[in-house]
Amino acid sequence: MKWSNLLIPTVKEVPADAEVPSHQLMIRAGLMRKLSSGTYTYLPLGWRTLLKIMGIVREEMNAAGAQEILMPSVQPMELWQQTGRDVAYGETMCRFKDRHGRMNVLAPTAEEVVTYVAAGEINSYKQLPVNLYQISFKFRDEFRPRFGVLRSREFIMKDAYSFNADPASLEVSYRQMYDAYCRIFKRCGLDYVIVEAESGEMGGSGSHQFTVPCDSGEDIIVHTEDGTYAANIEKAGVDPLPKQPSVAHVPPMEEIHTPHLGSIEAVCEFLQSRPEQMIKTLIFSQGENVVVAVLRGDHELNPEKLTQALGGKAAELADEATIRRISGAAVGFAGPMGMAEKVSHLLIDHAVAAMAVGIAGANKTDYHVKNVVPGRDFPLEGQKVRVLDIRNAVEGDRHQGKKLVFKHGIEVGQVFKLGTKYSSKLGAKFLDESGAEQVCLMGCYGIGINRIMASAIEIRNDNDGIIWPISIAPFEVLVTSVNQDDEEVARTAEAIYQELCRQNMDVLFDDRRLRGGVKFKDADLIGIPIRITVGKRGVTEGKVEIKLRRHENSETATIDEAVARVKELIGQLYAEING
């Protein structure tokens, strides 16, 4: 393609509303433009990269035995009501009424639809296993879109769903996808980390997340220094902290007047103490039951761990009335004392149990108590009492004795074992060999196509622009003619361009009649991995320059050997990636 025929609107200035490098560069390199908050138009260069990513995904999915289909992006609400996810998804799911008054949703994902399809078409174990996937737009009305394409409202997702007859078969499908994902991200040139993940809202029993470590990532991943354990923050287990040396003769608990000081920070400031000396008491409702979680003041509750501790049933922060009833005080003054008798579960984090003495709410409005000793002033064991891990890991924590390291990462894919959550509700059943009716086991496997693009830029860029991996670059080669007005230069550049095309290389020819400096700046910005520079100086000597975007210096080649040399370089760059 010739640059002069393409819409590649590069910009010098950094757009005001772009914070992270990938967002800035995607605008500056002319890959995309914003239409509204969280929705983007992909321009020729951006779309070419997305097509290349989708091509890789497609090849690997097909090679792994999955079959491509396409499902509607408008789905009937009834399907979502059948699985209860109309409530679970809440405002994130965009809903609208059609002209007949039927409720519809804009697909945020497709478990319901694909299970509906399977329920209708799969009747026998002979049809299993089957793995169906699509590459399509998804819409999630995020409360806060940000970082360009990293958290957008509309995005392209590859979503695959396996249907299996038994756990062993599901395990095989899961493993096939896991392996396919490794190949996909490798071929896209990403450095990724696989972490254990919670299956969360999706339901199900096992999950891994594929994450690209980088500062702009919104996910927090945690791993041991030796790399033998990696998980996301929702999942990462932490060892109990060592018991603090007990303080001799702690005086009895003593009430302190703390008027209107309902937050940890406020109380700390007032009492000149630190959050890690505080005992935080959170009250949850789980249907009719009330659950109390006790944490150290500087720690955060991990909702997934709480749910696990409660046998998989999620609990919600209690409303004000419940908090008043249970604690006998306004919100912000609850304490663990006497709670065991009032609630169905008293869950105490290890870190609290390890404290020698602390400060807690007094269960009395505007009062806290000091000299609270865990085990003395509230129980650490008993029928309803458990000491366990219910918090997020923090810097300094250990997992099975090994120190944990924290990193930000971009989630580019996740695989889940779903089990029968959807198939049972939507009637995806089959007859097994003995003629007995069975419910399909399912797995689901997602990849964020646009996130692959953004994270590739995020980890490979410099002050001048993008440095694409060759596999997903909009073009493999760029021919830059420095003096397009010079007839011989123009003719030489054109001939090289034609020959590269003829040999099936993916080439962009910058044929614009612009000054060299401008063309070089643009070339660096859009980041095509290989550049051939054709200029007057070289051409008179029968030479051109060949330069890799990622390298500082270039090499010289004769005009005759240039094409062959580029072909060789392309081969090398692919070999590096595909290893």
Added chain:
RNA sequence: CGGGGCGUAGCUCAGCUUGGCUAGAGCGCUGCGUUCGGGACGCAGAGGUCGCAAGUUCAAAUCUUGUCGCCCCGACCA
């Protein structure tokens, strides 16, 4: 949703505090000329309902209210 900020030319922004003359700059864009290997220069131009609506006023980009949009921070979002 709670808190904060911003809407002035295609882009980045100034002007607003203290209302007043033809609403500005840089970049980009068009034409001509000179330049021509790392974002050149000169001359001449095009381009603005100052987000929208109402109000105050002799007079509003500027003050007030409302509204819409966008961005940032926060809250168990894949």
